[in-house]
Structure formats: C-alpha cells, structure tokens
Amino acid sequence: MQQIIYFIRKFRYFLLFLLLEILAITFTIQQHSYHTSKFVNSANFITGGFYNTVNDVNQFFLLRDENKLLIEENVHLKNLLNKKEINYTKENHTVIDTVKFFQKYEYSVAKVIKNNYTNRNNILTLDKGSKQGLTTDLGVINSLGIIGVVKNSSSNYSTVLSILNSYSKINVRLKNSNHYGTLTWNGENHTTAQLEDIPRQTVIKIGDTIITGGKSAIFPEGIHVGIINDFLFENNKYQQINILLFNDMTSVGYVQIVDNLQKKEQNQLEQQTNNE
Amino acid sequence: MNNLILSNTVRFIVLVLLQVLILNNVNLFGYLNPLVYITWIFLFPIKKNKSLFLITSFFLGISIDFFSNSGGVNAAATVFIAFIRLPILKAVLRKTDFDYLLFNLRAISFDKIFLYITTLTIIHHFILFSLEYFSSNAFTTIISTTFFTSIFTIIVSILGVFLFVKKK
Numbered sequence: 105m106q107q108i109i110y111f112i113r114k115f116r117y118f119l120l121f122l123l124l125e126i127l128a129i130t131f132t133i134q135q136h137s138y139h140t141s142k143f144v145n146s147a148n149f150i151t152g153g154f155y156n157t158v159n160d161v162n163q164f165f166l167l168r169d170e171n172k173l174l175i176e177e178n179v180h181l182k183n184l185l186n187k188k189e190i191n192y193t194k195e196n197h198t199v200i201d202t203v204k205f206f207q208k209y210e211y212s213v214a215k216v217i218k219n220n221y222t223n224r225n226n227i228l229t230l231d232k233g234s235k236q237g238l239t240t241d242l243g244v245i246n247s248l249g250i251i252g253v254v255k256n257s258s259s260n261y262s263t264v265l266s267i268l269n270s271y272s273k274i275n276v277r278l279k280n281s282n283h284y285g286t287l288t289w290n291g292e293n294h295t296t297a298q299l300e301d302i303p304r305q306t307v308i309k310i311g312d313t314i315i316t317g318g319k320s321a322i323f324p325e326g327i328h329v330g331i332i333n334d335f336l337f338e339n340n341k342y343q344q345i346n347i348l349l350f351n352d353m354t355s356v357g358y359v360q361i362v363d364n365l366q367k368k369e370q371n372q373l374e375q376q377t378n379n380e
Numbered sequence: 381m382n383n384l385i386l387s388n389t390v391r392f393i394v395l396v397l398l399q400v401l402i403l404n405n406v407n408l409f410g411y412l413n414p415l416v417y418i419t420w421i422f423l424f425p426i427k428k429n430k431s432l433f434l435i436t437s438f439f440l441g442i443s444i445d446f447f448s449n450s451g452g453v454n455a456a457a458t459v460f461i462a463f464i465r466l467p468i469l470k471a472v473l474r475k476t477d478f479d480y481l482l483f484n485l486r487a488i489s490f491d492k493i494f495l496y497i498t499t500l501t502i503i504h505h506f507i508l509f510s511l512e513y514f515s516s517n518a519f520t521t522i523i524s525t526t527f528f529t530s531i532f533t534i535i536v537s538i539l540g541v542f543l544f545v546k547k548k
Binding site for chain 2: 116117120121124125127128129130131132133134135150151154155158218220222223224225227229263291294
C-alpha cells in the first residue's frame, strides 16, 4: 500500500497529464459517435448565447442577400401555384375532417448562429431548441437545398450535423430515374459532395440533378441537393461521383426544419418487421 | 504575485474570445485558421505550480472545443504541449539552470523564441489534426494542413508576442 502511495506521489505530475489526456480523448471519441456527444457541444447555454449575440450583429449585414433569397423562393412558389389547376369539384373542396388529416411534414424556421465548413467534421448551431420543438433527427433545409440533420438539442439551442461531415450519410436519388445512393463527403472541397453506392447499371450524365430520395424518415422526397460535376467509371463500377451542391455551405442564414409527423409510425413498423 | 494571476486570467479570456470570434472565421485560402490561443502556453510563467498549469491548459483547450464543436481535440493537443514545454525550453536554451524566477520571452534572443514557438506549434497542430481526421488514409492531408496552418499560427503569434508583451 505504501508502495502504491509512494508511486502516485512520485509520478503525480505525469499521472495528472495522463488523466487529462484520457479525458480529452474520451470527449473526442464521444464526438465521433453519432448520438452520444452530450457534453462538449455548442448547444449549451453559455456558448449558444454567445454565438447568438455575435450573430445578431453579423446578420444585419446579410439582410440584403437574405431578402433576395426570399424573393426568389416566393417567385418559385407563385409559379408552382399558378401551374396547379384549381377545380372546384366536390372532392377538392375544403372539408375539414380530422380523421383524414394527411399532413405529413411540418416546417419551422430557425437561424444558423454558428457555421463551420473548414474542418473535416462540420457542425452548425441553431438558435432554437427543445422548447421550440426541435429534437434529434429532424431534417434541416433552406430554399436552395439540404443542409443537414439535427444532432443534439438543449432547451434553447441545437447542433446540426452538416452534410459536410464524415458521419453524414443521406439517402439521395437521381431526378430522372429511381436509382438511389448515399450522399457522403470526403472532406476536400466544401462545394462538392460525393455520391456512393449507386448501382452500376445506372446511366448518369454530367449535369444530372440529384434530389433527396425519401427512403429515410428524415427528409421529404425531392429536396434539391446538387448536380453531377464529374464521375469516374472504372472496373464496371462507379468509383467516384462528385456532386456540385446547390447550397453555398459557407453562407447559410435562415433555415427550415422539417419534422416528419409520421416518422414514429414508420420507424415502429420497420422495426416490427425487422424483429419478426 | 496577484498581478501575475490577473494578467494570465485576462490573457486567457482575451485569447479564447479572439480565437473563437475572429480567428476561427479567417479561412485564408478557404481553410486556414491560425490557432493563436496556444500563445497562452508559450507565455505562462515557469515557476508556477506545474499541476495547475496542466489543468488550466486543459480548460483552455476544452473551452475552444466547446465553441468549435470538436470534442476534445484541442484539449488533448494543448495538454500535450503544456507537458512538454519545459523540456523543449531547456533544450532550446541549452542551459540546465536558467532564470526560473524572471521568465520573460522577450528577454530571449529572436532565433531561440522562433525555435521554441515553432516546435511547440507544429507538435500541437499535428496532434490536433491527427485526432480530428482520425484516419490513416488522410495522412497527406494531415501533414499539409499541419504545415500550412503552423506557418500562419507562428507568424501571427510571434507578431502578437512582439507587439503586446512588454520588454522588461
């Protein structure tokens, strides 16, 4: 016993160093796994509040761009509305029947108060949290395309796993066919992401549009992602497909949060089927 | 004595704020951000309690991690350079008994300051980026990012030391 105490006293400086290193590396590894980074993230009260204040100042200088985006989206939506032929038959008339309430997605707005795109694993911080109804696994998009998935949320702030992150895997498909693959990021360029797991019989061309596939319960189908920039076809297989993102990930301001109201039902059913 | 505690606390807060509010948004050539907060390690007085120094450098790193959502990579790298600072300083100055009581970086000649800061910066950045990328495939990326970020950090931190640290 005395030997152990003597040992600890003699090497206490080195042991303290080891302890702190192990603590730091534990936090790092926790950050790498998807849902367990509860402690070190910027969704807490101090850092979140801090970024919120700084962002209020920065946002003022971006109002012009933000307005431009809103106008563009308004024009797009008005065009869509005009394309739809309104016919007042009995079936299309407004009948409020809560049993046949088919709303599947609910959108809400939030502001990015901390954006990151230079690291290997990028994470964004939003100014809304569980008090405003944000939970994990909600989709984050804006008018140009997808941005990421909500990772953690505290009462007033949330962190978002950006698509520019090695742990982000999003189901996407080609707009002109139903072949789907996975959107990943190799960490090289923040304007391009990579498309993986696409079947080899798929015919793709440079310039093809990629949209979200809707196979997962997070994103609705048809949200824009990007266009194919270049690809490599070797050994009868697509080796690398680079996608030029529609979104400029260096400047994201206001974003929309997509909540799938039927997610629980879908996940439950899928789990039930898998367990049988 | 109190003066030392006060000046180091103020320096801690100022460097963390400078790092997270300004320097993390520099993005030179698209991805380079100088990590100047480690200047706090370079300037910390030597005669102080060694264990306290390790613990405060852990807090320095973890506060940067809190702001930049990076787990514990900054904390791990910062604690490591805090641990090897004294041996490196001894090797650079080539003296076994230098003046512990009146440690002042400005009293040392420029080439020795440069060597001291360069060694610690490169070790820090290498650990940081290795842990951040966490894969052996990205070895060339880690080396190149370490190299270019180190150049940027060294320039900014030496300028900072010469502009803001008084020559007694």
